[in-house]
Amino acid sequence: MKRLIKHPLSIYTILFFIIILIVFVPFLIGGGSLIWNADGITQHFPALIQWHHDLRNLFLNHKLPSAWDWNISLGQDYLQTFSYYVMGDIFTYPLILVKSTHLIEYYNLMILIRLWLAGAALIFVAPRLTKHTFSNWVLSAGGIIYTFSGFTAFIAFEHPFFINPLIIFPLLCWSLVRFIRTGRWKLLTIMVAWTLWNNFYFAFMLALATFLIWLWFLLTQPQLRKRTLQVFGPVIIGALISAPLFLPSVLATMNAVRTNTVIANGMWLYPINYYLALPGNIIGNESLPLFWLNGGMSFISVTAIIFSFRRFKKYINYNLIWIITMVGLCFPIFSAVFNGGTSPSNRWLLLICLPVALISMELLENLDQLAIRDLQITGILGGIATLSLFISHNLNVNLNFGLLIAAFFSGLLTLALLINHPLQKKTKIWLLIIISLGLSILMIRNHSKDYNPDSTSLVPKQTIQALLKNQKTFKTLDQDQPRIYVDQQLGNINGIAPASNLPIAAGLNNIESYWSLQNKSTNQFLAGLQIQSSNPNDVIGNLDHRNLIFNILGVKNIWTNTEQNVPKSYLVNEQATTKGLIKGETQNSYPRLYLPKYSVNPKTYQKLSPTEKEATLVDSVVVKGGTQHSDFAKKVQTIPIALNGSENWKSSITTTYKTHPSLLPDGINIKANPKLKGMELHLEITNLSYKAATWGQRKQIAYTNYVFNNHQNHQNPQKDSDLRINPTGFKLNWYKNNLNNFGRKVGGYNIDTTYQKQINSVYQSGANNLSFYQHRSALTINLGPAKQYKKDQFIPLEFSQDGTYHYTITMKAVPIDNRFDQVAKQIQKNAPIISYKDNQLTSKITVSKSQWLTSTIPWSNGWTSSTHKIKAVNQGMIGIKLHQGVNYIKLEYKTPGLNIGIILGIIGTISLIILIIFTTFFHNKKA
Helix, strand or coil: CHHHHHCHHHHHHHHHHHHHHHHCHHHHHCCCCCCECCHHHHHHHHHHHHHHHHHHHHHHHCCCCCCEECCECCCEEHHHHHHHHHHCCHHHHHHHHCCHHHHHHHHHHHHHHHHHHHHHHHHHHHHHHHCCCCCHHHHHHHHHHHHCCHHHHHHHHHCHHHHHHHHHHHHHHHHHHHHHHHCCCHHHHHHHHHHHHHCHHHHHHHHHHHHHHHHHHHHHCHHHHHHHHCCHHHHHHHHHHHHHHHHHHHHHHHCEHHHHCCHHHHCCCCCHHHHHHCHHHHCCCCCCCHHHCCCCCCHHHHHHHHHHHCCCCCCHHHHHHHHHHHHHHHCHHHHHHHCCCCCCCHHHHHHHHHHHHHHHHHHHHCHHHCCHHHHHHHHHHHHHHHHHHHHHCCCCCCCCCHHHHHHHHHHHHHHHHHCCCCCCHHHHHHHHHHHHHHHHHHHHHHHHHHHCCCCCCECCHHHHHHHHHHHHHHCCCCCCCCEEEECCCCHHHCCCCCCCCHHHHHCCEECCCCCCCCEHHHHHHHHCCCECCCECCECCCCHHHCHHHHHHCCEEEEEECCHHHCCCCCEEEEEEEECCEEEEECCCCCCCEECCCEEECHHHHHCCCHHHHHHHHHHEEECCCCCCCCCHHHHCEEECEEECCCCCCECEEEEEEECCCCCCCCEEEECCCHHHCCEEEEEEEEEEEEEECCHHHHHHHHHHHHHHHHHHHHHCCCCCCCCCCCHHHHHHHHHHHCHHHCCCCCCCEEEEEEECCEEEEEEECCCCCCCCCCCCCCEEEEEEECCCCCCCEEEEEEECCCEEEEEEEEEEEEECCHHHHHHHHHHHHHCCCEEEECCEEEEEEEECCCEEEEEEEECCCCEEECCCCEEEECCCEEEEEECCEEEEEEEEECCCCHHHHHHHHHHHHHHHHHHHHHHHHHHHHHC
């Protein structure tokens, strides 16, 4: 028993539970949860709910989930969506034993289990990987240092499955090194298979890091070169075993929107404020990290890094890692490469947790070698980090890093007192306690506000239960549930993401789909319409509340929090309100398959404005070989406009706006026109460019506004004079409050318009936005139905960020009254009836001539037809070529790469079994 208590895992577990009691338990005992109000409630928990249903269905009813899921967006590959979240996560497989009523508790529990396993993996690997013998207390300290860092302080709450790589990486590294040293290959094969199976995104990151380790052995260990080259054998077998999930996941990723972005968001260097904040991340961590820079280390880890640098040759391997890390943190291209060649995300820092923990253990094992000079340099570095934190937070004396800074320097003081003193048992215990408390502060610093129910970003358990129950109220009496749009479910707990995926818990198809991987065909279809709310994570968005496209996509019901968000065709049902949401229902929604009247050539379509393109889709199909023009698109009008109240009416205006003080906003006038009755107004902006103001220019703009506004107040006899006016003091205060924005901003900006008291806002994301970034030079804003059109109207155009904007602006109007109703009714009348089976769609239609049947089903290479020719039409939807007479249509879907992946998986598994049998037999015979 005594031996068990002294075991490093036992000591680690005690320390682990102390930190858990401090950091996590308070959220759970008060009726809370660990589900974040952004990606947690929007992505991770809905994915867990769906996976729980499908796993139990698989094991209890022996029924696989459909390869094509009609309830995701406009329809999407099941594997493409869920392989990123749950399908490869072995910690979700016990869900088959869990009741649906306990999913919240399971979600919470798995966070803690994952964290514990991360530290346990480090404790197991550390002595084997380094070939050093560590004391039990040092191993346990290494476990908590590895488990609790600035990285886990963020992901444990926001992205729980990101903890998995922390478990896998030490085991993967050790299995590789073990093979190179001894030739033992089984564990390496298993770890490669687990790495690739777990998550394709992190598989790339871990594989790249492991490749660098392999390359180091190849170049520096000539005596092991032969075995180093033999590593491809177990790696290939492991890759084959994972192929049933990994291969189709990779193919799906290549067909996703986010993979079609500019590498590093087009940046060569980070903004200056990033570099100013960089030293502060040595000891601190941000609640919203810049470029995913999740810093924060224990005092013992920072000291250990200095300790290794001052003994450079002895710890050469570690020091090379620190140098590569420092260089990598300075250049966006480095982080972009580790992020799969997309945005410059520093998630790769999770890989550094391993060497940081190992060097911390080296220091703790060799505390007798620690010199006062080591602590002096660490103290100076801590001072620089503290100064960086203050600068990046505008010299805020109420900075909530105070306790973290105090813990850091208290730890250094403790180490200073230990110099030239032998380590006693009590001293080791106190060191472990101090390290644990420091890590607890690091973990909890960004979540202290979450203890307060009024400011928490964690969704209470009862709220989640109510939300899940509420999804059933969105159902209709239809046998086949129609597409719906549900918005603003979270009310005042809404985070940075909508709760748009929750309706899948009730088997409903909410067209707004917020998942990391979205079918690029859906994006291509909508791109020409310039849906301003669309982004790589949320391609559909709110469709800018446009009347035509909502109906074209077959959305029958809309649930939202205000009538202003309900398009004109959708009649508000006052009796159908639920949880603060009102219901709008239309009779004009298009069926999933419909027969358009005209066919338009893509070249003709591309020449149209976004509004004209949307109108074209009302009665036409865009397909190669089309020779006609849309009749409905001819009804689109271009409205004469004038700039800033002038009467110089033009069809379009090209202008430049530079931030300046003004009593009234800049904008455009639209000319009185009675023909606008029954029309929806679209403000089309093209040739849009933005040059951010420099730091000095922003100061001058702020100062000019300050002087201007005070002068205006002084001129107003109804206002008392402001005796606090102090231009010099204003400048000094501006400098202080903008230290963290030094240099040009790379953030996004809003363009706000107001029409008939309704504010319409569009956000242009900046290069610092890692998930939503997209470079746009054109966008369209829906102003809503035309009102008071018998007189001239002024529409303000306001830009949120200082700088210079250049753009061309046009106003279009498109019919949304009975002119559209008539077309919609004809479309519905001619539409065929559809029958659905798993991964299959069948229909029957009779036509008098050969023509195209159009769908709002996103194109994918997985779709095939044994009866008709199919191809992508309308820039991304499935089109079916009909022949004259009766057409029996059959579409089938198979996940691309799945069959090949299964075959490769079988080959890999059989190869592993044969090799195990052969090597075991050979070994026994030799013995």
